[in-house]
Amino acid sequence: MTCPSCVGHVKEALDAIEGVINVEVSYKNANAAITANAGVSVADLVGAIEALGYTAKENTSPSAYGENTTTSDTGGNRSQQVVIIGSGSAAFACAIKAAERGAKVTLIEGADVIGGCCVNVGCVPSKILIRAAQLAQQQRHNPFVGLENHSPQLSRALLTEQQTARVEELRAAKYQNILDANPALHLVKGYARFKDANTLIVSKDDGTEQDLHADKILIATGSTPTIPPIDRLAP
Structure with a gap:
């Protein structure tokens, strides 16, 4: 690539390939990190870049963008399993990024609705x-x-009716629609507790329990207001 605008050209060409999920192009490092379905070949990716007049080849060294989430501890090729407790903005930001890097993500939510406090x-x-x-x-x-x-x-x-409609609209746009559109994301309703460092037990409303094993677990349950025990601090 000869100038920063080349980044956009390369990204556009790679995004147009069927089966490509996410593309990150770095002008500084002169490389691209691509997440794609198994049916997409390296030849397809290289060919799309070379069709623009650039030279490209597969980089077999460790990714410049961080840990390769599709490589397991045993050296096999499988998606890492990420479990996130919570379904607010922090949980979804992590879930989307993990899915872009090739992970399979399960979000656990005990409340009646997803989306956390803000929405x-x-x-x-x-x-x-x-x-x-x-x-x-x-x-x-x-x-x-x-x-x-x-x-x-x-x-x-009437004010409450309008308020509720807007909340439901934004909850769908920012959370539910993302779940529905991304097959790498899965929602489990219930309350989670740790069984061990890599296993959660989810207690569901129907009285059943489900064990979830994960390579990585994120606690994104938000916070609860509290008054600290400070002398003369009154509520």
Whole structure:
């Protein structure tokens, strides 16, 4: 590659190959890291790059992008199994990146809905109500002498209905649709506890339990507000 714009040309050509899942091209290192289905051959990848006028060859050395997640400890070629406890933004960020690197990912969620705090009960719904309150307050006390102040009629039920619809829309777009579209991601509903360093026991609502073995486990369960035991600190 002769200039940074070559990165875009190479990535576009590789992305166009059927079976290619993810492409990361580095101008600095003059290489590309590609995640693809088993049916995609090295010859197909090299041919697509050479068709642009570049020279390409397979790099058999360890990946410049980090650990190869498709290589097992025994030297075989299998996808690493990654299990993530939680289904919020941190959990999904990890899940997507792990899947891009070739891992099979299982997310465990005990709540009724996926998505974590932000989209369900935190940032999104609170900001919708704050914005509605702001608009109502501006109508009561606007800064322009030529505009009459008035108190708007409020319907808590309609505001809640709109808020809920927006939350469900964003939950689908940012979480559920990603699960549905990516075969490397799988959701298990239940609560997890460790059996050993690489095994989780998932307790489900129906009373059954499932053992999940993983090469890597991430705890992404978020946090809970608390008041520390500091003298004279009152709630």
